[in-house]
Amino acid sequence: MGVCPEATISLLKDNFTGTLRHWARPEVLACTSWGAPIIWDGIFDPHVARQEARRRNTTIGLTVFAVGRYLEKYLKRFLESAEQHFMVGQNVVYYVFTDLPEAVPHMVLGQGRLLRVETVQRESRWQDVSMARMRTLYEALGGQLGRETDYVFCLDVDQHFTGNFGPEVLSDLVAQLHAWHYHWPRWLLPYERNQRSAAALSLREGDFYYHAAVFGGNVKALRKLTSHCVRGQQLDRERGIEALWHDESHLNKFFWLNKPTKLLSPEFCWDQHIGWRAEIHHPRLLWEPKEYELVRN
């Protein structure tokens, strides 16, 4: 995969990444063609990011949806593991969106951390629950969530933290490399290919395939991202079509048109079913087993 050209390295400094130690991981791609860093274990010093976030008194939002049976199956482990590993020592606001507010587990939270529960209605199809997140997030980012946070990470609930997920992931617009697809040639990636869909990408388009289970950024950038996806989903619905991977297809279209300023290596959202990979040193978040028959309608 090779190291970054010297010219690109100077572009790589954002406020939280500090100095790039690209020589530490010569076997992985450490930056994109447009100069965004790709965060692999060992490439950045996490202490630099932690200190910078503290110095700025940064507040980080973590949003998660737990609608229907996803709540009792996944939410407790997700939140307990987040207390252990997500932005430890920083100001954190969890936003749990659910149709069952009374069933949200009671949590004892660390200092500087709080949890808000927001009620959403339950859509009848799981695909609609997944897509409806974009509108709910758009509205929340325009309200209290947007006012009380500087950066927000939006995560699926069917996963749990297993390692430090700290301020080194912060940037204006952050995308997650999909664990199953980061080795695939571009033309094979599962983008929406139907040109009638607002999410369509041609065989010559696309940089990477990004996973909708993790995305983040500052409030302004995420307002733009969520509004793009809401509009695309609406246009498709009016045409009686639905993109292959729902909100994820629209998210991938957005990131093609608006390049993320930071990418997270698959270590930040790993699936153990893939098996051993030499470049995966330190998984930070692991997928839960897919037990769709238990949680989906």
Ligand code: UDP
């Ligand atoms: N979700 C939910 N209830 C549902 C369907 C989806 O709460 O009935 C939320 C939940 O946060 C879940 C996310 O939407 O993690 C995306 O759905 P899922 O994880 O099933 O999609 P996949 O990761 O398999 O594509």
Ligand code: MN
């Ligand atoms: Mn998921």
